[in-house]
Amino acid sequence: MSLRPTVDFLLYDWLGVQTLSERARFADHSRETFDAVLDTCERIAREKFAPFNRLVDTQEPQFDGEKVILPQATKDAWDAYAASGMLSAAQDHDVGGMQLPYTVEAAGNAFFAMASVSIGAGMLTVGNANLLMAHGSPLQREVFARNAFSGRFSGTMCLSEPQAGSSLSDVATRATPDGEGFEADPLGPRYRLRGNKMWISAGEHELTENIVHLVLAKIPGPDGKLPPGVKGISLFIVPKKLVDTQGRLTGVRNDVALAGLNHKCGWRGTTNTLLNFGEGRFPVQGEGLGAGLDGRGAGAIGYRVGEPGKGLSYMFHMMNEARIGVGMAATMLGMAGYHASLDYAKTRPQGRPMGPAGKDPTQPQVRIIEHADVKRMLLAQKAYCEGALALELYCARLVDEQRTGDAAAADDARLLLEVLTPIAKSWPSEWCLEANSLAIQIHGGYGYTRDFPVEQYWRDNRLNMIHEGTHGIQALDLLGRKVLMENGQGLQRLVARMQGTIARAMQRPELAAHAQALAQALQQVGAATQAAWATGQPTEALANAVPYMQAFGHTVLAWIWLDVALAALLAAPSPARQGRLAACRYFFHYELPKIGAWLQVVTQRDMTCAELAEDAF
Secondary structure: OOOHHHHHHHHHHHOOHHHHHHOHHHOOOOHHHHHHHHHHHHHHHHHHHHHHHHHHHHOOOEEOOOOEEOOHHHHHHHHHHHHOOHHHOOOOHHHOOOOOOHHHHHHHHHHHHHHHOOOOOOHHHHHHHHHHHHHOOHHHHHHHHHHHHOOOEEEEEEOOOOOOOOOHHHOOOEEEEOOOOHHHOOOOOEEEEEEEEEEEEOOOOOOOOEEEEEEEEEOOOOOOOOOOOHHHEEEEEEEOEEEOOOOOEEEEEOOEEEEEEOOOOOOOOOOEEEEEEOOOOOOOOOOOOOOOOOOOOOOEEEEEEOOOOOHHHHHHHHHHHHHHHHHHHHHHHHHHHHHHHHHHHHHOEOOOOOOHHHHOOOOOOOEHHHOHHHHHHHHHHHHHHHHHHHHHHHHHHHHHHHHHOOHHHHHHHHHHHHHHHHHHHHHHHHHHHHHHHHHHHHHHHHHHOOOOOHHHHHHHHHHHHOOOOOHHHHHHHHHHHHOOHHHHHHHHHHHHHHHHHHHHHHOOOOOHHHHHHHHHHHHHHHHHHHHHOOOOOHHHHOOOHHHHHHHHHHHHHHHHHHHHHHHHHOOOOOHHHHHHHHHHHHHHHHHHHHHHHHHHHHHOOOOHHHHOOHHHO
16 A cells, blocks of 8 residues: 555645646756655655665664764665755755645655654754744855755754753753853854753764754853853754864864663664763864864854844754644554554455354454454544545645735735644644554554554654654643634634535535534633633643643534535546545544533633642542
C-alpha cells in the first residue's frame, strides 16, 4: 500500500497547491516540479530509511569515551537527505534553496517520517537555521544557517535543564560577557556559558562536521544574580567546534561536553543527550581565534542572537516549527502502523463468519479483515491518520499563505496558525498513538512481538505527547492564550472557516447531517470557552484545559474531514473515494459525540482534580 495517492489527493485535489505556482516566489515551479520532489523523497525514504528502521532501534547510539557511534545506515541516510536539497527546500534561490512551498516540503518530509522517524531527517537542523535566518545577524546567517542548509552543519535546540524541565522561567544556565571587547566579535556579542541542558536531540554525533547548538541562558545583572522569569532569557549560538568568519573550522573544540546519553523507549536511532556547557573538559584558551578570545573565565563560547532578554520569543520561531514537525512525525508513525495492520488483516486467516455458516468447523477460515470489529479498528486508524495528515498539510498551507499572500490573507493565516498549532502538535500525538495501539490489537499476540514492526511504531510515537511541549502545556496554551489572544480574533477566524465549510456541506445531501453535527459541536465549544472564563479566574478556567483541548481538537478534525469529504465528492467513483467518505462518516458517528463528556467538566469548571489534597492519593 502506497502513501502517495493520499498525499497527491490532499495536495492537489483538496488544497490546490499547484495554484501556488502563480505567485512570484514559486513561479519557477509547477505540479511537475512538485511531483519530482515528492518522487525523490519517496525514493530516498524507501531505499535509505525504511530498510534500516529496525536496525537503528536495536543498535542504539553508544559513546566510546571519545565519540558517539551510530550505525553506518544513519550516516548514509543523512547524506542522502542532505544531497536531496530538502534541508534548504523552502529557502531562496540565492542561498542555495529551491523556493518550494512549505506545503510541498512538509509533504516530502512525510515520507521520511513514515519510513523511519527514528533515523530522523532535518527537522531540528532546518528549524535552527530558519530561526537564524529570521533573527540572526547577516554573518550568523552566512556562517551558521547556510552551512546547515547544505548539510555540512547540523543544529539543535537547548531549552530544558535537569532541574527545570518545561519550566523555562527557572533556567539557570548563565552567560557572562567574554571580556571588555565582547561586543566587537564579528560573529556576534561573545559570551561564556556555564550550565547543563537536558533532552537534547542529536546533541552529539559524527554525522556532520559541526553541531550548532541554540542555547537559552540568562545574563547576570550587575549584582551577579540571574534575572527572574522568562523575560531575562537570551539566545546564544554555541557551536561544538569553533569557526572563523568564513565558516571554516578552527581546529578548536568548544567547551560543550556530553554528560550522558538518554536511553529511550522509542526514537532510539536518534541520540538524546545531557550536555554540559563550560564544565572545563574542553577549555577554550583562544590561541589564534582572533581578538578578545584570551581565555578570560571558563565557559563555552557563545554568540548572542539579537537583543538581550528576547531569547524565548526568538526560540518560539523554532519551537512552533518543531511542534508542527512533531505532529507530522506522530501522524506518519500512526500511518505506518495503519498500513502494516491493513496488510496483516488482508492476509491473516482466523475465525469464520457470523451466523449458521460460521458454526461449521469444516468451513475455511476467513481473513480477519472480514470481521466487523477489525474493520472498526482499521477505519478508526484511517480516520485518525489521514485526518491528521490533512490537518498538518493545512497548517503548512497556512505558512505559505502567511509568507506569500497579500497583507489581509497573511494576517488571517497568522491568526489561524496561532490557534491551530497546539492542535497540530497535540491531536496527532494522542490519536495517532491510539492508532498504533489499534494496529497492535489487530496483530493480536504477534503485535506484541518484535517479529512485526507495530510495537516499535507505538514506542516511537509515545514520545510525541511529551516532545516539544507536553500535552498539558499545549492545553494551557490553547485555552489560556490562543483562544483569547487579540480579543479572540484567531478563534473567530477559525469559526468563520468552519462555517464556510458547513454552508457548502449543507448543499450536499450526503454530508448535510454531518454539517449539522459540526455546527452543533461548534456551538458547544464556543459555550464551553465562555463558561470556562466566566469567573475570570485562571485557576478555574484552566483546571480542565486538557479535556477542552481534546474537544477542540476533535471539532477541528471533524471540520477537516468534512472539508476533505467535499473534495472527495468531486472525484470520480473509486475505492479511495469510498474510503474517504467512510472515514468521514466514522469520525462523525464514533468520534465527534465524545466532545460532550469532555466539555461538561469544562463548562462546569469542575475542580475535582485541581482541589484534591495530595495525601488523598
